[in-house]
Amino acid sequence: MTSMGPADRESGHRDPGHRGSGHRGLGDRDYGDLDYGDRGGAPASGRRGAHARGPAYLRLVWVYPDLLSTYGDRGNLLVLERRARLRGIGVEATEVNSDQPVPRHGDIYLLGGGEDLPQVLAARRLRADGGLAAAAGQGSVVFAVCAGYQLVGSEFGGEEGQPVAGLEILDIRSSRGERRGVGEILADVDPALGVPRLTGFENHQGVTQVGPGARPLSRVLTGVGNGDGTEGAYAGRVLGTYLHGPALVRNPGLADLLLSWAVGALPPLDPEYEAWTARFRDQRLAAVPAG
Ligand code: GLN
Numbered sequence: 528m529t530s531m532g533p534a535d536r537e538s539g540h541r542d543p544g545h546r547g548s549g550h551r552g553l554g555d556r557d558y559g560d561l562d563y564g565d566r567g568g569a570p571a572s573g574r575r576g577a578h579a580r581g582p583a584y585l586r587l588v589w590v591y592p593d594l595l596s597t598y599g600d601r602g603n604l605l606v607l608e609r610r611a612r613l614r615g616i617g618v619e620a621t622e623v624n625s626d627q628p629v630p631r632h633g634d635i636y637l638l639g640g641g642e643d644l645p646q647v648l649a650a651r652r653l654r655a656d657g658g659l660a661a662a663a664g665q666g667s668v669v670f671a672v673c674a675g676y677q678l679v680g681s682e683f684g685g686e687e688g689q690p691v692a693g694l695e696i697l698d699i700r701s702s703r704g705e706r707r708g709v710g711e712i713l714a715d716v717d718p719a720l721g722v723p724r725l726t727g728f729e730n731h732q733g734v735t736q737v738g739p740g741a742r743p744l745s746r747v748l749t750g751v752g753n754g755d756g757t758e759g760a761y762a763g764r765v766l767g768t769y770l771h772g773p774a775l776v777r778n779p780g781l782a783d784l785l786l787s788w789a790v791g792a793l794p795p796l797d798p799e800y801e802a803w804t805a806r807f808r809d810q811r812l813a814a815v816p817a818g
Pocket residue numbers: 597639640641642643646672673674675730731732733734
């Protein structure tokens with residue numbers, strides 16, 4: 528991962544012109560039902576592989592690591608970077624702290640978890656900045672974890688439980704629950720996404736309702752997730768989850784889904800490159816009873 532300063536971030540404003548008309552903005556969300564037996568209505572499924580001529584490089588933007596990064600969330604950036612590079616895709620990774628403007632032409636934006644006060648501050652600054660919402664509106668991929676997940680929704684509970692306005696780029700609404708959800712989590716992903724079972728670690732007080740403009744990402748086998756038996760949510764190219772661990776290290780299939788939303792269909796990686804990831808993943812899956 529290359530940490531870049533403001534000068535480098537300027538290059539994040541170049542657009543290599545890969546955004547064709549095939550990109551769908553959030554205004555094009557499908558409103559599928561929640562029956563995971565129905566593969567037809569998923570917002571993102573038809574998009575996989577639709578952009579075979581991807582960009583020569585991928586612009587990853589890590590949003591506010593100074594406020595939003597817990598439980599190794601940085602690993603999500605490292606994994607996307609590595610899995611892109613192993614497929615010959617050049618990567619420009621940019622860290623944007625909360626006193627810097629968010630570039631509007633990144634391909635994938637990452638947000639991590641955070642404690643209550645930094646989360647409120649991050650939401651306020653991101654709303655004032657406007658860059659992330661603009662990028663999401665143009666079809667950029669957004670991957671948001673825990674505090675980041677809550678704040679891309681319309682509202683979440685602040686440090687005293689007070690409602691705090693979110694970015695409104697994903698149709699979810701969060702509030703403070705009765706008790707914290709802490710521990711390992713296992714969840715089965717909406718089959719429309721073609722991603723294997725999720726393993727992660729969660730630690731949050733918030734509970735989240737998924738609105739009609741989004742779909743739950745998965746169904747919980749062990750753990751808390753959204754608090755209603757589902758975990759995470761997605762619509763268009765915005766995907767959020769409570770999973771740390773980091774999520775994309777434990778779940779390379781989810782990493783490849785995000786990459787494919789940005790650049791199109793991806794070839795599988797040589798098993799040699801998957802060995803450590805597979806061992807880690809298998810070990811975490813084996814450590815937690817499913818249900
Ligand atoms: N502060 C939020 C909550 O407790 C998010 C926590 C986190 O990001 N781990 O719900």
